[in-house]
Amino acid sequence: MTSAQLEKILKRHDHQSSNVLAILQDIQASENYLPRKTLDEVAEKLNISLARIYKLATFYRALSLTPKGRHLVNVCMGTACHVRGARMVLERLERDLGVQEGGTTQDLNFSLDTVRCVGCCSLGPVVVIDGEIYGRLNQEKASKLLKDYS
Amino acid sequence: MMSEKELVRFQIDGLEVEAEKGQMLLPVALEYGFEIPHLCYHEAVSPYGACRLCLVEVTKRGRTRMTTSCNYPVDAGIEVATATENVLRARRMMLELILARAPHSERILAMARSVGVEGTRFPIIEEAEDCILCGLCERVCREVVGANAITFVNRGDKREVTPPFWDPIACIACGACVYICPTDCIKMEERGDERTIVRWKRTLKMQPCKSCGKPFAPLFQLNWIIDQVQLPKDFFELCPVCRKQKK
């Protein structure tokens, strides 16, 4: 992210340090993660410590310090989805992608995460891929879905 | 802002006590000689309430609740009980949980023994390396020193204290964290003209004294202080001993 791009984001949030979470979310949305260099710049421009920013980045699950995959696969592990077999869907996708929950494939194509929950409880098990929500899944259907994104 | 200090009277374990309104309960109780175990409280930094050892029962306006005393502001008429059955029961479990993070700490073992806890039933968390997540180190670094070199990272059971990105570039190796840590899990070593804060993997070269030649403080630290306080560049030419002698 260039300094100019960062400046745009900071301006959007009035250069206020209380808006730092929103600023980090905007950087995440743009870069797919939070690059160290950019965070150093944020610390300088907002006059807050890098430590504080790092604390935020590691506390909130929406933020990531390592690049996420091109496609974000989120298996809902909410209670309703859980009782309908979400764990098995997650394990199937872990096998398919060869990564553990929280990981990203070597080719940076897919990131597999869990989310609790997206609020579609009547349609569990649910998987969200790049913001698209798919419901009424089982292992087979979830596995097939991934192929559409490969 | 306040010119007058309002004194309030209340009770601790039946004893009538007096303190400034708004003072925290724990230091007041300690001053009166009540032994309330605590690990994450230190007068030099703001209270945090992490360890949960300083729990007491406070009755205010007819309602009794268990609360940490380190961050509870005293008020007139409250009744504090420092060692009820409930308090002791909670304290025992907290000590067991904490011991599983710092099983060798003599200080914690002694606290545990005093309430009848001999050890912990829980598997030891080796990765903790004796850190009990009290936060004193990061608070002293942030509030007192102002270096902001370390911070709480992650949340839940993954929480730990590290420099951001495991890059201790902001650490001035002052040793405040070493001093304040209740389990002694942050070590400082000096070898030759190098000082290392072991836990943060921070090694800095020390400035030799212009007079006696002994390395006495990290150059990075001295320059940082000069910069922060706007001191003359040669302010730290001499070590504290020689500086005293010069006077």
Add this chain to the structure above:
Amino acid sequence: MKGEGMRVRGLDDLIKLREKGLKRLYPDKIKMTVEMATCGISAGAHHVYEAIKDRIRERKLDITLAKSGCIGFCQREPLVDVWIPGKPRIIYQEMTPEKGVELIDLIAKGDLQKEWGLCRTEEEVIFFEDEPRRYTIESGLEGREDISLYQDVEFYKKQFKIALRNCGYIDPESIDEYTARGGYFTLHKVLHEMKPDEIINEVKRSGLRGRGGAGFLTGRKWESCQKARGDRKYVVCNADEGDPGAYMDRSVLEGDPHSVLEGMIIGAYAIGAHEGYIYVRNEYPLAVKNIGVAIKQAEEKGLLGKDILGSGFDFTVKINKGGGAFVAGESTALMASIEGYVAEPRAKHIHTVESGLWDRPTNLNNVETWANVPVIIEKGADWFSKIGTEGSKGTKIFSLVGKINNTGLIEVPMGMTLREIVYEIGGGIPDGKRFKAVQTGGPSGGCIPEALLDLPVDFDALTEAGSMMGSGGMIVMDESTCMVDVAKYFTDFLKDESCGKCTSCRDGTLRMYEILDRITKGEGKEGDIELLEEIGWATTEASLCALGGTAANPVLSTIRYFRDEYEAHIRDKRCPAGVCPALITYTIDPEACIACGKCKKECPTKAITGKKKVPHEIDQAKCIKCGTCKEVCPVDAVKVK
């Protein structure tokens, strides 16, 4: 966007806006509305919408196509609502793109499809009007009698919608339609005819209790905040609905965002606050979008900002997106997050109504609480307090999910029994299985067994039974749910979501999880149950906030009501419900197996062997209990023991 930039300066302008809205709601031509809340979309509603849109364009039909929020019956989604002037309104269920196209063709011919109909409505009850709005229906019902009336549908019969009053009835992106159903008229009355003390009194007398989980008396909270010292105050809407299984706040924000805004403006006026924050989970992108649109429209129309409706009252609102942390739903943690810090709860003896955001008086309420406010002010405290029980007034939205036939969002008067909800509204347990428990209150709650099904939904009754109302999540479990696994699931969640400050919460949930994990793996030992109870007690007593303070509920309530299951796991190394992988075996019933080879092909560890025409077998040493074989078997020959 909808509605030109006409500013609403007073009652006349509001009436004009309503007229426009009424024309949109009840046009002179056929209107089809696809319910497009997130639940609908996940069932495929947007494909249905596109298919219908294309068909209309293809055939050059004079039909309006619209979107709305969710009317609650998520099980039957996608839902399409058809309005034909002069006829009853019909909601069609389980629609697909193909059915959508077929439906249009039929309707264009004057036909209708009866089998797909969920229900018909002939009138709408609007709280802001004295009489129900009856549709003008010409010449008989013409074949529509076969479709049940909305109020006769098992799912809807016993519901009473206050907070959900507009969801599914309006386009959430149309402020005109909101006013057409009475919206913002109450605000006008409040700003011009009522004093802050009057409003607070009304809310107090109504008995409204916070709908986010704590159940604190809303009126009392408003009063404390109003009385607090300070000339800069805030109102906050907690939309960080983190309880897995609960999605009522999402639905309200997606389907009727203005109801929350109106409630907040009324509350702010009563308290004396001029700034508001709405903190929404970032996992709810559509809700974030819709509340954003609503704020923009309200600002354009002058219903937010300076001199609202010519009253001289200023109020602005800002949206904060959550960062993916359940603990941010705790009031003080939420405020820390708004201030730009991690969502770590703060000490409780400092009341946020006196010192909250930036140490200023702050009144925080949940989405559903705010949504109730306009109706309470409009109909009055007496009306509201007649609904519900002695200690819990009004209605509550519940998300009825899990092992239940009619899953969805329901709003019922407090005091209805769990039995009525599960068996009458919910339609009972699917697949002929037996009811086992209903989990209420999310991770802070507990499981309620069959023996207590006659408990009324009431803040105090649920708490006494070892659970709590919470945000209203209601997850039904049947005989195939393992209660130890449920306890482990919640404890796993809580240990990840704990902020990590308190020893009692962070390490308490960790240690409870470790024990539960061992138990589900067949490594439980005598004394584990007692140790869980001990840790649970300490976690509850010693923790700072409600996350830690209620973290032991799932464990303690399942031990309380399902101790036998724990004992079976520990003593017999057996999982009676057939869930815990380490304690079950997958076998193929040789009598049912048709040797099709599907399971053999799909097995990820190649644990299944079998030649053609010979019943297949699972090698237990290789089996990882993934369940794939059971899923793909066409004749259900895979048994789990």
